[in-house]
Amino acid sequence: KQEVTQIPAALSVPEGENLVLNCSFTDSAIYNLQWFRQDPGKGLTSLLLIQSSQREQTSGRLNASLDKSSGRSTLYIAASQPGDSATYLCASASGGSYIPTFGRGTSLIVHP
Amino acid sequence: GAVVSQHPSRVICKSGTSVKIECRSLDFQATTMFWYRQFPKQSLMLMATSNEGSKATYEQGVEKDKFLINHASLTLSTLTVTSAHPEDSSFYICSAGGIGERAYGYTFGSGTRLTVV
Numbered sequence A: 001k002q003e004v005t006q007i008p009a010a011l012s013v014p015e016g017e018n019l020v021l022n023c024s025f026t027d028s029a030i031y032n033l034q035w036f037r038q039d040p041g042k043g044l045t046s047l048l049l050i051q052s053s054q055r056e057q058t059s060g061r062l063n064a065s066l067d068k069s070s071g072r073s074t075l076y077i078a079a080s081q082p083g084d085s086a087t088y089l090c091a092s093a094s095g096g097s098y099i100p101t102f103g104r105g106t107s108l109i110v111h112p
Numbered sequence B: 001g002a003v004v005s006q007h008p009s010r011v012i013c014k015s016g017t018s019v020k021i022e023c024r025s026l027d028f029q030a031t032t033m034f035w036y037r038q039f040p041k042q043s044l045m046l047m048a049t050s051n052e053g054s055k056a057t058y059e060q061g062v063e064k065d066k067f068l069i070n071h072a073s074l075t076l077s078t079l080t081v082t083s084a085h086p087e088d089s090s091f092y093i094c095s096a097g098g099i100g101e102r103a104y105g106y107t108f109g110s111g112t113r114l115t116v117v
Helices: none
Strands: A004-007 A010-014 A019-025 A030-038 A044-051 A056-059 A062-067 A072-077 A086-094 A100-102 A106-111 B004-007 B010-013 B019-025 B032-038 B044-051 B067-073 B076-081 B090-097 B112-116
Touching (some): A004 A086, A010 A019, A019 A030, A019 A086, A019 A106, A030 A062, A030 A072, A044 A062, A044 A072, A072 A086, B010 B019, B019 B090, B019 B112, B032 B067, B032 B076
Parallel strands (some): A010 A106, B010 B112
Antiparallel strands (some): A004 A019, A019 A072, A030 A086, B019 B076, B032 B044, B067 B076, B090 B112
16 A cells, blocks of 8 residues: 655745755555645645656746655755745555555745 | 535534535546545545445445445535534545546645534
């Protein structure tokens, strides 16, 4: 059964810093890996989706990489802003069911 | 892009009553819908998977008689919490995938905060 771990659990940084959020998974036979953002009391907003055949995806200040062999994905946030404050979740779909398994998230606070 | 609408966003009910939560895919046909539960500062735990027109598949430990799921059409799935108790208070989120979800990922609803008093 797939297990997804996210490190760190919480992060507080000043505005303008470049950040790296980590996600690791136990089953490297994944179909895809998806990064989400969750604001307090809200649902999930998809940020980036990386297919198993891809190495990275970029959207604006966000870049996600995928290394299946090591079971890792990173989300890079450039020039962080207070509006980036949220919980970031990664989810990996693997196995015949294609059901995404979630990590516990990284709670990010970017202070002015 | 794909949009999933979930209602209500917040509900407070008395212990012993039932609550229905709706999940709709607005601009695509959702062949598969998932229902997740999230406790404070915890990750999303899959409760069940539903495919249109068939019975839902529940995860181990989830009471199917308590959490009734209906996926009667390709755009609507409902979760009914029957005889709710305070321990059922949680954040419930649905997710929908259409044809190609393996390539395009899943879209999530905005969640429902259930409080049972």
